Amino acid sequence: MGVGPRILCLETSTRNCSVALFEDDRCLFGLEEAPLPLVHSDRLHPLIDEVLGSVHCPYAKLKAIAVGMGPGSYTGLRIGLSAAKGLCFALGIPLLPLSSLEILLHTQWERESQLRQKPATHYYPMIDARRMEVYTAGFDALGQRLYADRPMILEEELPHPVGRCFGDGSFKARSLLEPLGFEVLDGPLPSARSAGRLIQKAWTDNAFADLTTADPEYLKEFRSGKPAH
DSSP: OOOOOEEEEEEOSSSOEEEEEEETTEEEEEEEEOOSSOOHHHHHHHHHHHHHHHTTOOGGGEEEEEEEOOSSOHHHHHHHHHHHHHHHHHHTOOEEEEOHHHHHHHHHHHHHHHHTOOOOSEEEEEEEOSTTEEEEEEEETTSOEEEEEEEEETTTOOOSSSOEEEBTTGGGGHHHHGGGTOEEOOBOOOOGGGOHHHHHHHHHTTOOBOTTTOOOOOOSOOOOSSOOO
16 A cells, blocks of 8 residues: 655644645644744744654645634634645645634544543534634534534524533633533644644545635734734
8 A cells, every 4th residue: 555645734723823744634743832922933934844843744745735724813823824825836736725623623623532432412512712603613423514614603693503612712712601501622733743624625526726816714804903812
């Protein structure tokens, strides 16, 4: 059996600056740092160098770059996508765009597997936005979408049906959702190391982004003022 394509994944939609190298859907090595405030501009490229160096993989061996396109931190997403585009242009390889909420879903599933936690019937990854707002999406237990990535003001709208909420935005929902029967967890943060199945599907489907027009999935317009991330 031949060696599968080596694909580098970057995930920077939250304070977690995460890098992982995959062969097919198998993570060869990954690193991440989650400090506050964001230091993605200083740490992303050193993490990339360290990940590739740890498995002796030269840049020329990469077949594609996968990147979490958001939603999430405006600053983090710009840094991650800029780095991904730069590598793709320099190496002449394609860009695989991934939903950061789907990456978060797979991160949660990996945590459940490690903890031998009983699966939920419905899943709601939540990435922190401003005030009582989160970026979220709905999935069933097989990962089929209930609805698309969207911003949600929790005081005006709630996810449905009842399920498991998680991510760095889930704490905002606790007082509103737990009385209704939702399970609200603390964390995790989306991790590039959990994106293997998403990467393999995107690669198999040739779901490449246009390097000249690809933009982060902000989902809402930037608002000036004190950053939320």
